[in-house]
Amino acid sequence: MMLRALPPASASPTAALPRMATRAARSGMGCVPSQMGPRLMGVRSFSTDPLAAETLSPPPGEIYTSEHLAIQDSIRRFVQKEINPHVDQWEAAGIFPAKDLFRKYGALGFLGLTKPVENGGQALDFTYSVAAAEALGEADCGGVPMAIGVQTDMATPALARFGSADVRRQFLTPSVSGEMVACLGVSEVGAGSDVALLTTSATKDGDDYVINGGKMWTTNGEQADWMCCLLNTSPAASAAEVHTNKTMVCIPMDTRGVSVSPRLDKLGMRSSDTVQVTFENVRVPQAFRIGDEGKGFIYQMHQFQEERLFCAAGALRPMQKIIDETAAYCSQRQVFGKPVLANQAVRFKLAELKTEVEELRALLYRAVAKYTAGDDVTLLASMCKLKTGRLARRVSDSCLQYWGGMGYMNETRVSRFYRDHRLFSIGGGADEVMLEIICKLGGLAPQMKGKK
Amino acid sequence: MITRSAAHSRVHRTFSRHLKVMVGVKRVIDYAVKIRVKPDKSGVETANVKMSMNPFDEIAVEEAVRLKEKKVATEIIAMTVGPTAAQEQLRTALAMGADRAVHVVTDAETLPIHVAKLMKAVCEKESPDLVILGKQAIDDDSNQTGQMLAALMDWPQGAFASAVSIKDGGLEVTREVDGGLETLAMKLPAVITADLRLNEPRYATLPNIMKAKKKKIDKFTTDELGVELKQHLKVLSVEDPPKREGGAKVESVDELIDKLRNVAKVID
Numbered sequence: 001m002m003l004r005a006l007p008p009a010s011a012s013p014t015a016a017l018p019r020m021a022t023r024a025a026r027s028g029m030g031c032v033p034s035q036m037g038p039r040l041m042g043v044r045s046f047s048t049d050p051l052a053a054e055t056l057s058p059p060p061g062e063i064y065t066s067e068h069l070a071i072q073d074s075i076r077r078f079v080q081k082e083i084n085p086h087v088d089q090w091e092a093a094g095i096f097p098a099k100d101l102f103r104k105y106g107a108l109g110f111l112g113l114t115k116p117v118e119n120g121g122q123a124l125d126f127t128y129s130v131a132a133a134e135a136l137g138e139a140d141c142g143g144v145p146m147a148i149g150v151q152t153d154m155a156t157p158a159l160a161r162f163g164s165a166d167v168r169r170q171f172l173t174p175s176v177s178g179e180m181v182a183c184l185g186v187s188e189v190g191a192g193s194d195v196a197l198l199t200t201s202a203t204k205d206g207d208d209y210v211i212n213g214g215k216m217w218t219t220n221g222e223q224a225d226w227m228c229c230l231l232n233t234s235p236a237a238s239a240a241e242v243h244t245n246k247t248m249v250c251i252p253m254d255t256r257g258v259s260v261s262p263r264l265d266k267l268g269m270r271s272s273d274t275v276q277v278t279f280e281n282v283r284v285p286q287a288f289r290i291g292d293e294g295k296g297f298i299y300q301m302h303q304f305q306e307e308r309l310f311c312a313a314g315a316l317r318p319m320q321k322i323i324d325e326t327a328a329y330c331s332q333r334q335v336f337g338k339p340v341l342a343n344q345a346v347r348f349k350l351a352e353l354k355t356e357v358e359e360l361r362a363l364l365y366r367a368v369a370k371y372t373a374g375d376d377v378t379l380l381a382s383m384c385k386l387k388t389g390r391l392a393r394r395v396s397d398s399c400l401q402y403w404g405g406m407g408y409m410n411e412t413r414v415s416r417f418y419r420d421h422r423l424f425s426i427g428g429g430a431d432e433v434m435l436e437i438i439c440k441l442g443g444l445a446p447q448m449k450g451k452k
Numbered sequence: 453m454i455t456r457s458a459a460h461s462r463v464h465r466t467f468s469r470h471l472k473v474m475v476g477v478k479r480v481i482d483y484a485v486k487i488r489v490k491p492d493k494s495g496v497e498t499a500n501v502k503m504s505m506n507p508f509d510e511i512a513v514e515e516a517v518r519l520k521e522k523k524v525a526t527e528i529i530a531m532t533v534g535p536t537a538a539q540e541q542l543r544t545a546l547a548m549g550a551d552r553a554v555h556v557v558t559d560a561e562t563l564p565i566h567v568a569k570l571m572k573a574v575c576e577k578e579s580p581d582l583v584i585l586g587k588q589a590i591d592d593d594s595n596q597t598g599q600m601l602a603a604l605m606d607w608p609q610g611a612f613a614s615a616v617s618i619k620d621g622g623l624e625v626t627r628e629v630d631g632g633l634e635t636l637a638m639k640l641p642a643v644i645t646a647d648l649r650l651n652e653p654r655y656a657t658l659p660n661i662m663k664a665k666k667k668k669i670d671k672f673t674t675d676e677l678g679v680e681l682k683q684h685l686k687v688l689s690v691e692d693p694p695k696r697e698g699g700a701k702v703e704s705v706d707e708l709i710d711k712l713r714n715v716a717k718v719i720d
Contacts, residue, residue: 066539067543071658073504074657077655109659
């Protein structure tokens with residue numbers, strides 16, 4: 001989940017993207033994963049590698065092998081030791097030491113799960129990213145897992161897939177090791193949910209791009225060494241061209257002309273630094289481009305698909321934790337001579353929420369299994385994202401209520417989650433954007449009825 | 453056995469070229485899980501409960517890996533006795549740095565004496581120079597297996613080790629005892645059991661987790677090792693600890709003494 005949003009479903013790239021498979025064109029969103037080649041989608045190594053015969057396969061309905069579980073275990077320990085003891089301090093400071101933390105996390109290899117081996121990664125499939133996102137949910141705040149997610153699954157997937165060997169060596173390798181912090185530049189002041197409207201532009205001058213414009217709500221922006229920036233490399237002459245005039249470029253944040261605003265003051269996710277970035281005649285080599293000119297929009301749509309699934313995975317553990325902590329609190333908190341939990345109204349509500357978290361998990365695992373097998377899961381991923389936003393709000397709001405006065409205090413974790421979780425319905429594609437996509441792909445939009 | 457011991461003493465005189473360490477690993481309910489007693493009181497609930505490596509065994513594995521990093525140990529074998537799923541804990545040990553593993557597969561309840569006998573059988577196959585175990589498992593808190601193994605093998609033992617170093621071809625083991633530290637010198641082969649403060653175990657890195665799945669796990673049945681799992685103990689009932697009850701205020705010293713004598717029964 002990120003502090004920016006998806007383009008509206010109405011932004012159909014059908015006409016504009018002739019090279020996209022018909023299914024993607026029909027879907028009106030994103031790319032078909034199977035188009036992206038073997039490295040991109042990965043193969044479920046646990047079922048095809050003969051040396052992996054000893055790997056314990058996932059139980060029915062699950063997607064994690066024994067290696068996934070081992071990775072989760074290691075990540076949880078890292079969170080308990082390197083993140084949780086410092087969270088209160090980072091929340092108060094409005095920033096966490098990304099350089100230091102990413103270097104430690106990178107040294108364990110977890111910034112490179114799905115990244116190419118030549119850049120220091122392990123080239124694993126997307127199920128491993130999802131497993132990691134779930135384990136990061138052990139953190140006592142949303143901000144730090146989000147910042148890690150930006151580094152691993154939001155700002156770098158396109159670079160890993162479409163970047164040249166040189167540009168990957170320059171930006172991806174140090175992002176996998178944790179020496180560099182990455183941020184993503186998509187949203188702008190006038191382009192949040194409607195990405196196609198962005199106005200940051202680059203003109204060519206010799207071998208360089210000269211970039212003007214700016215980005216908004218940039219997570220990691222204050223500490224980032226480079227930005228994966230989506231910008232226009234030609235003006236859009238027609239409405240259809242807004243999908244073919246965009247290019248993705250790596251911009252080193254210390255380049256002359258890049259200026260970063262003071263930290264933005266947010267409702268939640270307070271341990272994560274968020275800024276506004278301005279570009280004034282910023283000159284970077286055209287060699288810093290990711291992939292082809294004009295394909296930036298497609299690359300970003302692809303990045304969004306994974307971001308949405310990552311977001312759902314990251315929300316599971318925190319929701320589970322709040323529900324369990326609330327039950328524990330309510331079983332010892334006495335009201336009118338009995339524990340709060342003795343009221344059926346309270347425990348039935350918690351039981352229902354717990355059930356819904358499992359529903360979301362089932363939907364997520366199904367979407368991820370299909371995605372990893374090469375299917376287009378735009379519809380399921382959008383449903384996952386919608387449900388995550390809605391449910392996270394309901395869980396934190398309902399639970400906070402049962403904490404009474406203590407729920408309103410900043411010292412209880414439930415109030416932090418209440419603030420942090422509010423972002424899930426906004427970042428990475430607002431609920432309304434998800435609903436539009438679901439309408440369109442689910443045959444619920446009026447124009448589709450007419451056509452049939 | 454005599455020939456084997458002789459062979460061993462040759463080995464440790466020259467152990468700088470080869471020192472094999474075996475580490476015992478037990479699958480237990482994760483330390484963070486709230487334990488629930490089964491309704492029939494036959495034991496504790498383990499179905500759908502998160503299982504992990506016994507934390508003291510992690511310390512044992514870590515110590516072995518450190519010995520290897522110091523180029524003292526040349527090979528680390530992780531060993532477990534337990535159901536098929538206990539393979540997960542062997543994987544953890546392999547991901548932390550063990551080279552290969554031995555899994556004695558059994559679904560039976562095992563007592564420390566069974567595990568010690570099975571470890572002895574594996575020691576006779578593998579001839580390790582050093583066996584490291586956790587001082588106890590957090591499920592049954594028996595604190596017996598290491599000591600029993602040392603007795604069965606007739607090897608020296610350093611239980612509750614808080615520091616281990618190699619000196620003059622033997623071991624120097626520091627133990628935390630009442631009132632201070634006790635330092636023992638012993639020859640190899642030996643058994644040591646790890647105390648909490650011996651070290652702080654590492655997190656497995658991603659490359660090592662992925663490498664672990666290619667490492668070898670040898671499997672044996674208890675029959676193959678010639679050990680009969682005879683049950684010497686019968687569990688009659690497993691109960692929850694008594695619920696804590698609220699205290700009461702006393703009015704006078706006399707009343708206090710009366711309560712201590714007749715209610716708490718802590719004085720005569």
